[in-house]
Each structure stands twice: as structure tokens, then as C-alpha cells.
Amino acid sequence: MKSVWKQPLFLLGFGVIVFFLLGSFVFEWIFGNEPRQTFFITENGRAVEGPPISPSWLHPLGTDQFGYDMLSKIMLGAKYTILAAMAVAALRMFIAVPLGFALGTYLQRHRSWINGLIDPIHYVPMTIFAVILLKPVLWMPPEGFSTGLIERVIIQVVIMALITVPIVAALIGNEANLLYHQEYILAARTLGASRRRIIVRHLFPQMREKMFVLYGQQIVETLIVFAHLGLLELFLGGTEVDYDPMFADPPKSIAYEWAGLFGNSFRYLQGAPWLPLGPAISFALIILAIAAMIEGYTRASNGQVELPKRKKLAFVSDETIEWNHQQLKEKMTLLQLKEEQKVKS
Amino acid sequence: MKGFAKWLIQLGVALVSIWLISGVPLLISGFQEGEFLWKEYIDKLKQLVESLFPIQDFAVEHYVGGWTIKQIPLFPNLAEYIEYSLQLLFLALAAAVFFALLGTFFTMLLKERARQRVKMMFYFLESIPDILIILLAQLIVVIIYKQTGVLISSIAVIGDERIYWLPVLCLMILPMIQLYRLSMLTFEAEERQLYVELAKALGFAKVFILFAHIFRNAIISVFFQSKKTMWFMLSNLFILELMFNIPGIMYFMSQNMSGALFLITVLSFFLPVFLLYSLGEWAFMRRLKRGGAAL
Numbered sequence: 001m002k003s004v005w006k007q008p009l010f011l012l013g014f015g016v017i018v019f020f021l022l023g024s025f026v027f028e029w030i031f032g033n034e035p036r037q038t039f040f041i042t043e044n045g046r047a048v049e050g051p052p053i054s055p056s057w058l059h060p061l062g063t064d065q066f067g068y069d070m071l072s073k074i075m076l077g078a079k080y081t082i083l084a085a086m087a088v089a090a091l092r093m094f095i096a097v098p099l100g101f102a103l104g105t106y107l108q109r110h111r112s113w114i115n116g117l118i119d120p121i122h123y124v125p126m127t128i129f130a131v132i133l134l135k136p137v138l139w140m141p142p143e144g145f146s147t148g149l150i151e152r153v154i155i156q157v158v159i160m161a162l163i164t165v166p167i168v169a170a171l172i173g174n175e176a177n178l179l180y181h182q183e184y185i186l187a188a189r190t191l192g193a194s195r196r197r198i199i200v201r202h203l204f205p206q207m208r209e210k211m212f213v214l215y216g217q218q219i220v221e222t223l224i225v226f227a228h229l230g231l232l233e234l235f236l237g238g239t240e241v242d243y244d245p246m247f248a249d250p251p252k253s254i255a256y257e258w259a260g261l262f263g264n265s266f267r268y269l270q271g272a273p274w275l276p277l278g279p280a281i282s283f284a285l286i287i288l289a290i291a292a293m294i295e296g297y298t299r300a301s302n303g304q305v306e307l308p309k310r311k312k313l314a315f316v317s318d319e320t321i322e323w324n325h326q327q328l329k330e331k332m333t334l335l336q337l338k339e340e341q342k343v344k345s
Numbered sequence: 346m347k348g349f350a351k352w353l354i355q356l357g358v359a360l361v362s363i364w365l366i367s368g369v370p371l372l373i374s375g376f377q378e379g380e381f382l383w384k385e386y387i388d389k390l391k392q393l394v395e396s397l398f399p400i401q402d403f404a405v406e407h408y409v410g411g412w413t414i415k416q417i418p419l420f421p422n423l424a425e426y427i428e429y430s431l432q433l434l435f436l437a438l439a440a441a442v443f444f445a446l447l448g449t450f451f452t453m454l455l456k457e458r459a460r461q462r463v464k465m466m467f468y469f470l471e472s473i474p475d476i477l478i479i480l481l482a483q484l485i486v487v488i489i490y491k492q493t494g495v496l497i498s499s500i501a502v503i504g505d506e507r508i509y510w511l512p513v514l515c516l517m518i519l520p521m522i523q524l525y526r527l528s529m530l531t532f533e534a535e536e537r538q539l540y541v542e543l544a545k546a547l548g549f550a551k552v553f554i555l556f557a558h559i560f561r562n563a564i565i566s567v568f569f570q571s572k573k574t575m576w577f578m579l580s581n582l583f584i585l586e587l588m589f590n591i592p593g594i595m596y597f598m599s600q601n602m603s604g605a606l607f608l609i610t611v612l613s614f615f616l617p618v619f620l621l622y623s624l625g626e627w628a629f630m631r632r633l634k635r636g637g638a639a640l
Contacts, residue, residue: 117358117359119355120356123576123579123614123622124579124615125576125579125582125595125614126579126580127580127584128580128583128598128610128611132369133369133373135602136373146377147377224474225580227474228580231588266480269483269487276480280474281477283476283477284472284477287472290472324529
């Protein structure tokens with residue numbers, strides 16, 4: 001395996017994420033946790049523009065309807081969103097990996113019907129599940145929250161992690177089972193290695209790279225669910241709702257995390273497009289950065305696809321097929337049937 | 346027959362799990378107060394089943410203006426919402442499949458180096474979040490309207506009108522890219538098979554081999570792997586309905602969250618899609634067993 005630190009794609013993605021994360025902490029350290037507020041812009045002593053102020057040098061991403069600077073808000077919120085997504089993905093992997101290995105080794109006889117039961121999850125919209133389960137946690141009831149902010153964040157992370165555990169576990173289980181029938185594992189078993197030893201010594205190291213890739217994909221999925229929840233005004237760490245019947249403020253996010261920034265502002269698309277676009281592009285940047293890291297990482301672990309200079313060969317070269325195969329594996333939605341046939345033959 | 350029994354069990358377990366989950370919010374609220382509301386949970390589940398039968402009289406509560414509650418019956422009101430949502434979903438699915446296969450077909454005719462570049466580009470395009478695509482689409486419509494005065498499609502639904510092509514376009518882009526990448530991968534794997542070389546040696550044209558042989562075999566693989574795309578599309582539909590104000594069942598649910606409505610919403614997507622995939626799997630499996638194609 002070549003060093004991932006020599007892969008430009010990996011470095012690029014890593015740089016973007018470090019920029020947002022470190023930048024977020026540094027920004028708060030320098031400017032405090034209150035974004036800059038401008039009430040109006042004056043030119044020659046006359047007010048020419050009131051909030052929401054459009055993007056300019058003073059406010060690169062404009063300001064919101066109360067005059068708060070969007071760039072400061074995005075920088076302040078970055079750490080919450082990114083760290084929460086990482087936490088959800090980590091917890092999900094932490095639960096799903098042991099389950100998956102158990103499914104692929106100890107429970108392999110039952111794998112077929114367990115997979116059969118997990119399969120219908122693919123026909124249920126996941127965001128709806130997240131919404132119905134998180135609404136009682138995140139939406140402030142009229143009498144105020146009964147839980148603290150930290151508690152709510154923890155409950156949200158746990159619920160979001162648990163929702164797709166079955167699917168991730170099934171993926172890992174199928175992959176582990178595939179490896180379990182390789183010759184070298186058979187040799188180890190013949191020599192008397194226990195299943196536990198095979199998992200720890202053979203399966204886990206073999207699958208470490210795939211699990212990194214899977215972890216990256218889980219972060220991406222979590223970020224997207226955060227954005228979706230934001231649209232429904234279910235923000236990270238809870239939504240403060242003003243129940244005043246006459247002059248109710250819009251629902252508020254507790255910190256400046258991105259789901260809240262996006263969810264609160266997407267109705268302003270026509271009048272002030274910079275409001276929803278800022279957070280949406282930030283989401284996209286982080287997701288693209290992770291995709292670049294995954295691609296760089298796979299290239300480092302498999303060797304890069306170098307196309308041969310000769311053109312007249314078969315339709316495609318072996319290296320391309322190798323790369324394709326890796327991409328399919330990455331998706332890990334392996335055709336069960338195909339693999340089972342392979343195992344049998 | 347055994348396969349059918351297995352299918353029934355699968356369906357049954359899925360339905361029961363959805364039913365059990367529809368009551369869980371109650372448990373979670375209880376948990377936050379530090380108590381376990383098992384009894385209330387079971388009561389709620391019972392009540393849900395009772396309200397479902399007879400299905401003609403089933404109705405859900407709709408909060409008008411925040412305070413007054415109106416009963417909305419399943420037939421004909423909710424059924425209309427469901428119909429609109431499903432129309433959008435399947436139109437987008439059909440469009441995504443069509444364009445993905447068309448794209449694959451044309452890329453396969455390209456030289457390999459060019460193909461590699463196209464694939465890499467689509468890898469990154471795939472990771473653009475759905476919200477950004479919808480935002481940009483709406484923004485473009487607004488800009489065109491401001492510049493030329495031509496409204497090519499309304500970006501939000503008012504009242505009971507139905508808009509189709511812009512939502513379908515937004516909904517199909519990401520699944521199309523995913524399916525395209527998937528089918529490129531399987532087509533290229535299939536291209537390495539011996540029968541393709543034989544056909545080439547016999548002097549058939551590339552287009553003919555691609556269409557008559559590779560396509561028929563690769564499409565099975567693509568179908569089996571497209572499940573995740575479907576899953577992803579369902580979540581996308583939800584966001585789409587919210588952002589376009591589309592009077593579909595998902596939008597309605599987000600306005601009036603309740604256990605019964607959750608059940609209806611999830612089922613209205615689960616049943617058709619599950620049926621579609623089961624039928625497809627059954628048909629392809631039968632063809633495989635007859636020795637039609639190698640998977």
C-alpha cells in the first residue's frame with residue numbers, strides 16, 4: 001500500500017475538512033461565538049441596503065434577515081455539523097461491525113433468512129423514519145424541553161446511528177462470509193483456529209480498508225439526513241419553538257449548525273438566494289471532500305489505474321476491470337446470489 | 346411454492362416492523378421523562394389497528410391553521426395525494442433508467458481513455474447533495490423568469506394544480522447518475538466475457554454486440570444492484586415534495602405528523618416498490634434457472 005499522504009485527491013479532501021473544522025474552532029477563538037451583525041450599509045451617509053444584505057467584500061456570503069454575517073455563521077456551525085456526522089457514523093460502525101462479523105461467521109447458516117428480513121428496509125424512505133423518531137426529541141413542546149442540550153444531542157446521535165445498523169451489518173456480514181470461504185481461511189480452520197481468532201487475525205485486517213471506505217460513506221449519508229431534517233425544522237440538538245400566537249419568531253436552531261441555517265432559509269430562495277445556497281454549498285463541499293478522500297484512499301491501497309499506452313487491445317484493459325471491481329465492492333451491494341454461487345463452486 | 350411462502354413471511358415481518366415502529370415516538374417521549382410507557386405503547390398499537398379497519402372509513406387528523414382539527418378520509422383525499430407522489434416517483438424512475446442506459450450505451454462506444462474520464466467525472470457528480478440540485482434548479486427557473494419573463498415551470502405548487510416535469514427532472518438526476526455508474530461497471534465487466542470475443546471474432550459490429558448480447562445480460566445485474574438507488578430515491582422524493590410544496594402524501598405527512606399517517610405513508614411506498622422488486626427478482630430468477638444468462 002502506498003502512502004495515502006501522497007495521493008493528491010486524498011490530500012485535497014483532507015485539507016477541505018481540516019479547513020472547516022480547525023477554521024471553526026479558530027474562528028470562535030478569535031471572534032467569539034456571536035456572528036458579526038450589520039444593520040444597514042451606508043454610502044455617502046445614506047443607508048442603501050438593509051438586511052438581508054447581498055454578498056459583498058464586507059460580507060462574502062451576505063447576511064441573513066437580521067443582519068448577521070452568513071460566513072461567520074457557517075464557520076461557527078461547521079464544527080457541530082461535521083463532528084456530529086462523524087460521531088453518528090462512528091457509532092453506527094461500532095455497532096454494525098461486530099454484528100456483521102457475527103453474521104458472516106457464527107450465524108452463517110442463518111444468514112440467508114436474516115438477509116431476507118433486512119432486505120425490505122430498502123423500500124422504506126429512511127428520512128421518514130428519522131423524522132418520526134426524532135420529532136419527539138428535537139421539537140420543543142409548549143412547556144419547554146425536559147432534556148438538556150447535551151442529552152438531546154446524544155439521543156439524536158444514537159437514534160440516527162441505530163436506524164441503518166441492520167443494512168450496514170448485513171453488508172459487512174456478506175463480505176465477511178465471502179472471505180470466510182477463501183482458501184487461506186480454510187487452511188487456518190483446518191489447523192484448528194477458532195472463529196474468534198479468524199475474525200481478529202484474518203477477517204478484520206483484510207476488511208480494514210473497506211471499513212474505512214464504508215465509514216466515509218456513512219458520514220456522507222448522515223450529512224444528507226441532517227440536511228433533510230433541517231428542511232423539516234428538526235435541527236441538531238433541538239429546535240426552539242416560539243409558541244406566541246401573535247408574534248412568534250421562526251423556529252430557531254440552538255447553535256449555528258448547518259441544518260438549521262439551511263432549514264430556516266430555504267424559503268428565501270427567490271429574494272435572497274445566498275441564504276440557502278451558502279449552507280447547501282458547504283454541505284456539498286464537505287461531501288465532495290469525503291468522496292475525494294475515499295477515492296484517494298482506494299487508489300493508495302490498490303495502486304492507481306494506469307491506462308496502457310497501446311490502444312488496440314480488448315475493449316478494456318485489466319487495470320480498468322480491476323478498478324471497476326473495486327468500485328463495485330465499495331458499494332458493497334454485492335449480488336448475493338452471484339457470490340453464493342461462487343462459494344459453492 | 347417454497348419461494349412464495351418465504352416471500353409472504355418477508356412481507357409479514359416487514360409490515361409488523363413498520364407497525365411496531367409507528368408507535369415508537371411515544372416510547373421515546375416517555376424515555377426523555379425517564380419513564381417507560383409500555384402499556385400506553387401497546388394501547389396505541391391496538392388503537393392503530395382498530396382505526397385501520399374498515400379501511401373505507403379510515404381518516405387522519407389535519408390541523409387547519411394550527412388549532413382546528415379536520416378529519417381527512419383516506420378515500421378519496423389521501424388516495425389522491427398518494428397517487429400524485431407515486432406518479433412522480435415512477436416517472437422519475439423510468440426517466441432515470443432510460444437516460445442511464447442510453448448514456449451507458451453511448452459511453453461504451455467511446456475509446457477507453459475517454460471512458461475513464463467520464464466515469465471519474467460522474468463519481469464526483471454523484472456526491473452532490475440532492476438539496477443543492479433542487480435549489481439550483483429552482484434558482485435557474487427564477488433567473489430565467491427574471492431575465493426573459495418566461496416561466497418555464499412553476500417552482501412551487503399552489504392549491505391543487507399538479508406540476509410534473511421540473512420535479513421529475515430534479516428527482517431523476519441523482520438516481521440517473523448512480524444507475525449510470527452502476528451499469529457502466531457491469532457492462533464493462535460483461536464485455537470481458539468470452540462470448541463477446543467470439544461474437545467479435547465472428548465479425549459482428551460493436552453496436553450489435555453491445556445491444557443484442559451485452560445489454561441483455563448486464564441488465565439483470567443492474568436490476569439487482571439498483572435497490573440502493575431506489576432507497577435513496579424515496580428519501581429524495583420526500584425532500585422534493587417539501588421544497589416544491591407538492592401536494593403529495595409525504596408533504597401532507599410532514600405537516601400532520603402522527604402514527605397512523607406514518608403507517609399509511611410508509612405503506613403507500615413500501616407495497617408498490619416491494620411488489621415491483623419481488624416480481625422483477627422472480628422473473629429474472631426464472632430466466633436464470635432456465636439457463637438464459639450467466640449472472
